[in-house]
Amino acid sequence: SKAAGNRMVCFYEPSMDVAARDRALLAMDMRNGIERNEFELYYQRQNNSMTGDVVGLEVLLRWKHPVRGMVSPVEFIPIAEKNGFIHELGDWVLRTACIEAASWKRPLKIAVNVAPAQLADVNLPARVKEILRESGLDASRLELEITESGIIADQQHALQIIRQLKALGVRIAMDDYGTGYSSLSTLQNFPFDKIKIDRAFIGGVTRNRHSAAIVRSTIILAQSLDIPVLAEGVENEAHMDFLRKEGCMEVQGYLFGKPMPLSDLDHVVNGDAGE
Ligand code: C2E
Numbered sequence: 001s002k003a004a005g006n007r008m009v010c011f012y013e014p015s016m017d018v019a020a021r022d023r024a025l026l027a028m029d030m031r032n033g034i035e036r037n038e039f040e041l042y043y044q045r046q047n048n049s050m051t052g053d054v055v056g057l058e059v060l061l062r063w064k065h066p067v068r069g070m071v072s073p074v075e076f077i078p079i080a081e082k083n084g085f086i087h088e089l090g091d092w093v094l095r096t097a098c099i100e101a102a103s104w105k106r107p108l109k110i111a112v113n114v115a116p117a118q119l120a121d122v123n124l125p126a127r128v129k130e131i132l133r134e135s136g137l138d139a140s141r142l143e144l145e146i147t148e149s150g151i152i153a154d155q156q157h158a159l160q161i162i163r164q165l166k167a168l169g170v171r172i173a174m175d176d177y178g179t180g181y182s183s184l185s186t187l188q189n190f191p192f193d194k195i196k197i198d199r200a201f202i203g204g205v206t207r208n209r210h211s212a213a214i215v216r217s218t219i220i221l222a223q224s225l226d227i228p229v230l231a232e233g234v235e236n237e238a239h240m241d242f243l244r245k246e247g248c249m250e251v252q253g254y255l256f257g258k259p260m261p262l263s264d265l266d267h268v269v270n271g272d273a274g275e
């Protein structure tokens with residue numbers, strides 16, 4: 001038939017079509033991924049820059065696809081947002097992370113990423129409340145990381161949801177700071193508990209004076225607004241020297257540890273030492 005013929009043609013067409021087809025296949029696989037236990041949570045340390053103590057862990061989602069192997073969240077999160085699966089997946093991440101964290105000996109904070117589509121959902125606060133109740137995790141130990149793209153579409157709506165989340169006792173962090181459109185007005189209008197400076201700027205602090213200036217002025221701005229600031233993507237001692245000198249209190253990056261499964265972090269979450 002004509003349709004079948006077209007499909008065949010599509011299959012051999014340039015890479016754009018192959019990529020689109022590939023995304024469609026991934027979107028279908030995703031729906032079964034949770035039941036098949038293909039998703040896993042990795043955790044990455046967040047450290048106090050002065051004492052070196054671990055103060056929290058960011059939760060980062062991994063997908064071990066049975067055929068493709070590890071698929072990056074950079075690839076599958078946008079697909080999940082497009083096909084609506086992000087709500088189920090996001091709930092699974094939150095629930096799993098809260099249940100895990102509630103069982104640790106040390107009351108470390110966990111930072112969970114929330115996609116723009118999740119933040120737009122009026123049911124998010126009620127679901128977070130239910131997950132906290134179910135897991136028994138103290139709300140003050142949960143930090144939700146949101147990006148500017150999650151709040152620009154409808155600022156008033158986003159602000160309302162954020163206020164409801166904060167009323168539960170949950171903390172809100174502004175993720176990827178500096179990469180959005182209207183960072184300054186956003187900081188003024190939203191009650192953030194933390195600012196995370198995007199790793200794109202940290203990577204440049206030792207060789208690019210513009211990156212250094214942006215990081216320095218963000219730290220000063222955050223301090224004058226009384227909002228704690230964390231630098232992400234800290235990879236070496238030169239980055240650390242710069243950040244310590246500028247007074248950045250929290251750091252996260254490969255220098256302290258890559259994201260890893262909980263089984264490799266037992267001494268961190270259950271040990272007595274600060275590490
Ligand atoms: P993000 O929230 O900005 O997370 C930080 C990313 O930087 C992670 O990539 C982490 O592995 C990486 N990273 C950490 N330290 C360093 C470093 O020192 N150097 C470099 N070069 N990279 C570092 P990952 O795990 O691949 O996640 C990518 C993005 O996917 C995240 O960016 C986040 O936007 C999204 N993501 C991951 N998990 C989730 C999730 O559960 N829900 C949602 N909605 N998004 C998620």
Ligand code: CA
Nearest residue numbers: 058113145175
């Ligand atoms: Ca994040």
Ligand code: CA
Nearest residue numbers: 175176196232
């Ligand atoms: Ca980030």
Ligand code: CA
Nearest residue numbers: 175176198199
């Ligand atoms: Ca990012």
